[in-house]
Amino acid sequence: MSYQIYFINQNKRITVDGGKLSAACELAGFPLNLVCGGNGTCGKCRVRIKGKADENFKEVLACQTEITEDMEICLKESDYRQETVVLTKAAPLNIELHPSVSKKYMNKDEIIEKMREKNTFFSQTEKVPLSVMQKFSMMNVSLDFTGCTFVYFNDEIIAVEEGDTTPYCYGVAADIGTTTAAVYIYNLNTGELIATKSALNKQTAYGADVITRNSCVRDNPEMLQRLRDCVIDTLNELLEEARSEFQDLKENIYHVVLCGNSTMQHLFYGMNPYFLGVNPFANIIKEEVVVTGRETGLCCNPNAVVEFLPLLGGFVGADTTSVLLTLTKKDKIYLMVDLGTNGELAVGTFPKFLAASTACGPALEGGNIACGMRGTNGAIEKVSFKNNQLTYKVIGEGTPQGLCGSAIIDAVAELRKAGLIDEAGNLLDPDECRRMNPYSPWIRYLHEAEEYNMAFYFTEGEHPVYISQKDIRQIQMAKSSICSGCLALLEEAGLTLESIDYLVLAGAFGNYIDIDNALSIGLLPPVSREKIISIGNGAGQGVQSFLLDQSYRVRAKNIANNCIHVSLAENKKFMESYIKNMNFSVEESL
Secondary structure (H helix, E strand, O other): OOEEEEEOOOOEEEEEOOOEHHHHHHHOOOOOOOOOOOOOOOOOOEEEEEEOOOOOOEEEEHHHOEOOOOEEEEOOHHHHOOOOOOOOOEOOOOOOOEOOEEEEEEEHHHHHHHHHHHOOOOOOOOOOOHHHHHHHHHHOOOOOOOEEEEEEEOOEEEEEEEOOOOOOOEEEEEEEOOOEEEEEEEEOOOOEEEEEEEEEOHHHHHOOOHHHHHHHHHHOOOHHHHHHHHHHHHHHHHHHHHHOOOOOHHHHEEEEEEEEOHHHHHHHOOOOOHHHHOOOOOOOOOOOEEEEHHHHOOOOOOOOEEEEOOOOEOOEOHHHHHHHOOOOOOOOOEEEEEOOOOEEEEEEEOOEEEEEEEOOOHHHHOOOOOOEOOOOOOEEEEEEEEOOEEEEEEHHHOOOOEEOHHHHHHHHHHHHHOOOEOOOOOEOOHHHHHHHOOOOOOHHHEEEEEOOEEEEEEEOOOOOEEEEHHHHHHHHHHHHHHHHHHHHHHHHOOOOHHHOOEEEEEOHHHHHOOHHHHHHOOOOOOOOHHHEEEOEOHHHHHHHHHHHEOHHHHHHHHHHHHOEEOOHHHOHHHHHHHHHOOOOOOHHHO
16 A cells, blocks of 8 residues: 655655655655664654644654554754765875876877787787777777777776877775765876765664674665665765766776775675674675676776775774774784774784774764764764863854754763762752752752753753763773773784773764863773874875875785784683772772
């Protein structure tokens, strides 16, 4: 049976044969923010609907609502317009321009001379695709033929083009994150960065983290192709956007280098990530995967070389490989922490590292937090308690809509310093706060968000913004996971915190957080503050270097061959530390 769904604010009507309301929203072009993957636990897909028999609109979770009648839906733009601030900046590249792809032009006379001398054009030692030989054989007998351009990947010919096209040779470095994706487009002749584009990864419509997306495919195998289409569409939209500025772009992109975590690699290639989520928690393939543009459907030349950097094991993917490519001082010991939807950790000296991943969940990026949101307009990004006054900064300087990850860390740290959160992570209620200090300026901010869930309110009214006791528990688990993972890796490597030369923070979250607040709540292990450096989008920096300088190909293989993956789930030290580090120590509150 078919039903009519009318989107009032968008003045759009669609017909569906039942199913979930969230699926109808996606079909209409308004995908909702299914942080929990449609399990009905995050509450981020709450919308207002009215059926035929209803007098008034009612609020429902779209992912849990079955369509059994015609209905109207009141959908706000913020419900589906999931813009976000994407970190693309990193440290300046320190490379010599020596790309893997290059072009060489030969005029007609040079071609004839070579054939006369060798009695052939392509030598036996050259690896040339049959399609290139066929195209060349037809091209050079044309009456108006003046010469052609050969496209090389290292020393192998991968394409031939009529005329002199050497000025047009482009490459793309892409960082596919769980939440966002960024592409960097280069002129490979000059090394000039001609465009940087970024967007939300369309896969976020099916869950905020890799565990949720793995489960999505495991429960519904037909979702594999849909998730693959999402990431290809995300990248293609960015490339098409750049193409509008550079008309000769698509046909002249001959090299695409990608990095991302293990799940992103599997989904990009359409490989089922089933065994990443269940025993033996293994990848289909760890080595770099090299295919053609034609096989991927990317907006590039069909003969382009498309390659994903090697994975390091389990959930430690090519994004970690890419970050480690930037840590090349052989006399320094690094502890690398990539804070994102999934936390990747590594410790060692180039090229020998121990690496692990820890499922800190989406809480650090606003997921599973009642008023959490991504870093976009309306998100509170900074929180401070100064002189007994609450102050905060909002992205876009408009009305606060929620808290992004950096503000959540600030809030927990400030509440802890003010004594409103005890060592066990319990948030005081107004009576407890009054007993502690009858004149406390914070009493008026404390109210229940729901029964047995105390909260600290930053704003009140129809759409309040607050952090609750349940939210604090999510942060406790996330911060303990990161800190305990670092300590377990250090012990596995036979190192101490004192022996670390640099604690390197990579990723968007690591770039925006207040490091002192992160230290104060125990998100980071207690390393000397002067040893902690933030490198921004280290994965983006590494994958760009790989695109532009062939020496990074050797470095990547070196890292992959020397890196040892550590499974924290089987690590005794991690399990012991995880329980201990859930609490806030007495020292942290000082």
